Amino acid sequence: MTKVLIVVGARPNFMKAAPIISAIAAHNRADRGPAMHAVLVHTGQHYDAVMSDRFFEDLELPRPDHHLGVQGGSHAAQTADIMREFEPVLAAERPQAVVVVGDVNSTLACALVAAKAFGGQNGRRPLIAHVESGLRSGDKSMPEEINRILTDQLADLLFVTEPSGVENLLREGRSRAAIHLVGNTMIDSLRRLRPRALTSPILARLGLSDGALKRYALLTLHRPANVDQREVFGEIIAGLKELAHQMPIVFPVHPRTRGRIAEFGLERDLAQLRTIEPLGYLDFLCLMEHAALVVTDSGGIQEETTYLGVPCVTVRTSTERPITIDRGSNVLAGTSAGSIRATIRLQLKRQGGETEAPEGWDGRAAERIVAILSEGLVSRTRPDAGRAACS
Numbered sequence: 509m510t511k512v513l514i515v516v517g518a519r520p521n522f523m524k525a526a527p528i529i530s531a532i533a534a535h536n537r538a539d540r541g542p543a544m545h546a547v548l549v550h551t552g553q554h555y556d557a558v559m560s561d562r563f564f565e566d567l568e569l570p571r572p573d574h575h576l577g578v579q580g581g582s583h584a585a586q587t588a589d590i591m592r593e594f595e596p597v598l599a600a601e602r603p604q605a606v607v608v609v610g611d612v613n614s615t616l617a618c619a620l621v622a623a624k625a626f627g628g629q630n631g632r633r634p635l636i637a638h639v640e641s642g643l644r645s646g647d648k649s650m651p652e653e654i655n656r657i658l659t660d661q662l663a664d665l666l667f668v669t670e671p672s673g674v675e676n677l678l679r680e681g682r683s684r685a686a687i688h689l690v691g692n693t694m695i696d697s698l699r700r701l702r703p704r705a706l707t708s709p710i711l712a713r714l715g716l717s718d719g720a721l722k723r724y725a726l727l728t729l730h731r732p733a734n735v736d737q738r739e740v741f742g743e744i745i746a747g748l749k750e751l752a753h754q755m756p757i758v759f760p761v762h763p764r765t766r767g768r769i770a771e772f773g774l775e776r777d778l779a780q781l782r783t784i785e786p787l788g789y790l791d792f793l794c795l796m797e798h799a800a801l802v803v804t805d806s807g808g809i810q811e812e813t814t815y816l817g818v819p820c821v822t823v824r825t826s827t828e829r830p831i832t833i834d835r836g837s838n839v840l841a842g843t844s845a846g847s848i849r850a851t852i853r854l855q856l857k858r859q860g861g862e863t864e865a866p867e868g869w870d871g872r873a874a875e876r877i878v879a880i881l882s883e884g885l886v887s888r889t890r891p892d893a894g895r896a897a898c899s
């Protein structure tokens with residue numbers, strides 16, 4: 509039995525990893541190749557019930573086999589703590605493969621430990637697979653961009669969600685054989701759980717569906733570049749004023765953002781918004797699906813709104829997910845009040861409705877990943893395989 513260790517750490521990882529665990533179970537049931545044993549490691553980067561536990565329930569993720577309990581800290585401290593805690597787990601489990609997803613600090617920290625772990629099976633380090641590989645915003649001031657670039661340099665199997673990722677990896681010198689355009693596992697989760705999300709009581713709970721559905725907008729903000737400086741945060745809020753006069757703006761507040769609101773004394777400026785606690789996966793999906801407009805600085809939400817055909821305004825100057833712009837559902841607004849206001853006006857005129865889904869956003873991305881992973885593991889065990897599998 510081959511052992512595959514799957515790492516999750518922060519909120520956006522959970523919906524990307526859950527389908528892979530299910531696909532491994534399906535691979536074993538259907539006897540599609542040597543059986544795989546999935547071992548789930550949670551670094552603890554996100555630890556609150558609302559940021560983590562709730563997602564395990566909604567996504568029906570199994571309990572982690574290992575919880576590293578790392579929690580917050582500076583980037584250096586958090587990354588170092590994850591590495592320190594992950595190393596003995598890797599040494600004890602001796603997996604044949606390590607799967608990391610997305611672009612958070614947990615992704616890079618665990619990929620780096622695995623890349624240097626030569627004490628594993630036959631003295632070889634595990635195969636490293638990166639899910640959501642190749643995305644590039646071109647903005648190296650984003651911590652996630654650093655995590656993406658470095659993780660992709662370490663990984664052997666590069667699982668890509670959109671064509672731009674393939675081009676980026678080739679430009680960075682990665683071999684074509686390592687790159688696999690498989691689609692989007694986050695959309696696997698969305699497709700699987702959408703019917704349940706539509707039964708969520710969240711709209712009624714927020715008073716958005718008494719009789720008929722009320723028009724409302726949904727807002728998320730958590731990027732350090734947007735919320736860690738008072739002037740930038742204040743400017744973004746000013747850009748939302750006109751929208752707030754037209755419809756309620758529901759704002760589930762991320763812990764980082766909550767901290768900054770208190771620190772900067774922005775509570776009065778936010779009175780125009782409907783601030784609520786962070787939501788679970790199903791409630792958020794339901795709110796996103798029915799929103800007239802989504803305003804966000806999240807990466808994943810740009811993709812989810814593209815799939816759902818909900819107009820999205822991204823409060824950033826760049827995106828690592830250009831397919832969301834090409835499809836027309838997403839527009840970059842920058843962070844000045846004027847451009848946010850203008851982009852919101854533009855997007856409110858757009859008709860919603862489903863757009864054609866990008867290639868591989870079909871609910872079967874994880875199945876393709878597991879098939880390629882299985883093949884990679886089998887070819888690695890051949891006597892002549894040498895270290896070639898680590899391209």
Ligand code: UD1
Pocket residue numbers: 518519520553554555556557559560579580581611612613614651652730762763764767807
């Ligand atoms: C992280 C990811 C980001 C992702 C986001 C989703 C990195 C570099 N950033 O950013 O890509 O989009 O998660 O949420 O990995 N906190 C809590 N409770 C929690 C989690 C965090 O209170 O459950 C607090 C932390 O203590 C810290 C702040 O929120 O003060 C930020 O957490 P952190 O994990 O450093 O990064 P995020 O901003 O959440």
